[in-house]
Each structure stands twice: as structure tokens, then as C-alpha cells.
Amino acid sequence: MDWQFDNERPIYTQLVEQIERAVVTGKYPPGERLPGVRELAADAGVNPNTMQRALAELEGTGLLFTQRTSGRFVTQDAEKIRALRVMLAQQMAGDFIRNMRALGCTPDEITQYIQRAKEEE
Amino acid sequence: MDWQFDNERPIYTQLVEQIERAVVTGKYPPGERLPGVRELAADAGVNPNTMQRALAELEGTGLLFTQRTSGRFVTQDAEKIRALRVMLAQQMAGDFIRNMRALGCTPDEITQYIQRAKEEE
DNA sequence: ACCATTGTATTAGATGCTTAGTACAATAAT
DNA sequence: ATTATTGTACTAAGCATCTAATACAATGGT
Numbered sequence: 001m002d003w004q005f006d007n008e009r010p011i012y013t014q015l016v017e018q019i020e021r022a023v024v025t026g027k028y029p030p031g032e033r034l035p036g037v038r039e040l041a042a043d044a045g046v047n048p049n050t051m052q053r054a055l056a057e058l059e060g061t062g063l064l065f066t067q068r069t070s071g072r073f074v075t076q077d078a079e080k081i082r083a084l085r086v087m088l089a090q091q092m093a094g095d096f097i098r099n100m101r102a103l104g105c106t107p108d109e110i111t112q113y114i115q116r117a118k119e120e121e
Numbered sequence: 122m123d124w125q126f127d128n129e130r131p132i133y134t135q136l137v138e139q140i141e142r143a144v145v146t147g148k149y150p151p152g153e154r155l156p157g158v159r160e161l162a163a164d165a166g167v168n169p170n171t172m173q174r175a176l177a178e179l180e181g182t183g184l185l186f187t188q189r190t191s192g193r194f195v196t197q198d199a200e201k202i203r204a205l206r207v208m209l210a211q212q213m214a215g216d217f218i219r220n221m222r223a224l225g226c227t228p229d230e231i232t233q234y235i236q237r238a239k240e241e242e
Numbered sequence: 243a244c245c246a247t248t249g250t251a252t253t254a255g256a257t258g259c260t261t262a263g264t265a266c267a268a269t270a271a272t
Numbered sequence: 273a274t275t276a277t278t279g280t281a282c283t284a285a286g287c288a289t290c291t292a293a294t295a296c297a298a299t300g301g302t
Contacts, residue, residue, distance in 0.1 A: 068278070071266050094238045096235075113214035118228055158249065168281070191248065245294105248298080250296080251295080253294085257289085263284090265281080267282100269277085
């Protein structure tokens with residue numbers, strides 16, 4: 001997993017996002033066991049405490065669950081995962097539109113910028 | 122001006138963004154004088170130091186300039202302002218596409234989410 | 243000349259994030 | 273039974289952000 005951080009926002013927040021992504025894209029399938037906190041932390045290059053904090057949040061939303069001494073697992077509720085993916089995508093699209101509008105962009109202009117950005121990838 | 126903040130990122134960063142928006146949307150035309158630091162800070166509900174920090178950054182990019190004791194002004198370079206608006210829009214569109222791709226969205230899927238988000242505003 | 247207003251600088255304290263280091267509880271594996 | 277591995281908890285330190293309060297320098301308006 002290729003972790004990547006900016007220093008605009010707390011690392012634990014970015015960890016949450018990137019683990020969510022790994023789950024909704026199927027990199028960690030439903031029911032699969034995650035590496036341990038220490039291993040994940042070492043892989044991401046962060047402190048175990050910071051990783052722990054991110055994982056605890058993901059447990060709070062029910063995306064992960066813990067079995068006390070055998071490790072952490074992705075929820076087996078595949079529907080929940082699909083729903084999360086849709087929710088995240090809607091959220092991002094909504095935020096994007098609002099932000100573009102705040103710049104004074106018309107719907108057509110937004111479409112043009114999107115088109116351009118797609119071609120550049 | 123209706124300031125709005127989340128607590129995900131530093132306030133001074135968000136101040137920079139919102140002032141940039143006010144400029145590129147023409148709310149503060151080229152050459153126009155801004156309210157003083159204290160007034161802006163009071164209006165935004167933040168500490169004058171924090172506002173000062175945001176304004177100093179905007180000066181660093183040349184969007185604003187200071188006349189020692191009469192106040193701060195928007196640059197008179199209208200082309201610079203147009204260029205900034207385009208830059209911000211491209212940046213946002215690029216980030217958006219990358220983030221949607223990271224969620225596993227296809228180009229068509231992205232288009233659908235955009236369409237949906239536009240209709241909901 | 244005077245003075246209110248401008249931007250700017252400085253110090254101190256509170257809070258949150260991150261790292262480092264250590265320790266403990268529970269259990270699967272041996 | 274013992275041991276290694278799991279998640280979890282705690283303290284201390286460093287750092288950035290933000291607020292609060294105060295002070296100073298420069299100048300436009302009177």
C-alpha cells in the first residue's frame with residue numbers, strides 16, 4: 001500500500017481516508033484480516049498511536065471490527081461497503097460542485113474543467 | 122462576507138482560500154481597498170493575528186499589496202486574477218478526478234455523480 | 243502639530259497532533 | 273504451562289495553531 005500524506009490535515013484523518021479507499025476498492029475484501037497496528041504503522045511510516053487512532057475511528061463507523069487478540073478485520077457486510085463508496089463519491093462530487101460554484105464557475109465551465117482533467121490523467 | 126470554517130484544516134489556510142475566492146469572483150475588484158486587519162478579523166470571528174497571517178500569505182503571492190498606513194489593496198493586475206481563478210479551478214478539477222479514481226470510479230461513473238450533484242444544488 | 247488609523251511585532255498561554263517509549267491484558271500457538 | 277502476538281493505555285516531550293493582550297512605526301486627515 002502506498003501511503004501518501006500532505007501536511008494540510010491531521011495524519012490520522014488521512015489514514016482513515018486511505019484505509020477506507022483500500023476497503024471500498026476491494027484491496028481488503030469483506031472479512032479479511034488487516035495487518036497489525038504496528039505493522040501498518042511501520043508501513044505507513046507513522047507512529048503506532050497515530051495508526052491506532054485511525055483504526056479506532058474506522059471501528060466506530062463499523063467498517064472494521066476487532067477480535068481482541070487475533071487482529072482487526074474488515075466488516076463482512078458487503079452492502080455496507082458499497083454504500084460507503086457511494087456516500088464518499090457523492091460527498092466528493094457535492095463538495096466539488098459547491099467549490100467550483102464558489103469560484104464563480106457556470107455548469108458548462110465545470111464540465112469543461114472536468115473534461116480537461118480527465119484527459120490529462 | 123459570510124465566513125465559514127471547518128476544523129479539519131488551519132483557519133489561516135481557509136481564510137486565504139476564502140479571500141482568494143472573494144477576489145477572483147470580483148467581490149473585491151482590482152485595486153480596491155480591503156477592510157483593515159482588525160475589521161476583517163472581527164467580521165470573520167478570528168483573532169487579528171490569524172487574519173494577519175492569511176493576508177501576509179496573500180501578499181506573498183502578489184494578490185494583495187500593502188500601503189503602509191492606508192491599508193491593503195487588491196492587485197491592479199486583472200490578468201493575474203483571471204489566471205489565479207483558472208489555476209484554482211484546474212487544481213480542484215484535477216484533485217477531484219484523482220480522488221474519484223482512487224475510489225475506483227470510471228470516467229462514466231464520475232460523469233454521473235457530477236450530473237447528480239449539479240441537479241441537487 | 244496632533245491624533246486616529248493603518249500594518250506589524252512580540253510575548254504568553256491553551257489546545258491538538260505526533261512521536262517515543264513503556265507497559266498491560268487477552269489469547270492463539272507451541 | 274509458556275510464549276509470542278494481538279489490541280490497548282499511559283506519560284512525556286516537541287511542535288504548530290490559535291487566541292489574547294500589548295506595543296510600536298508610519299501617515300493621512302484634521
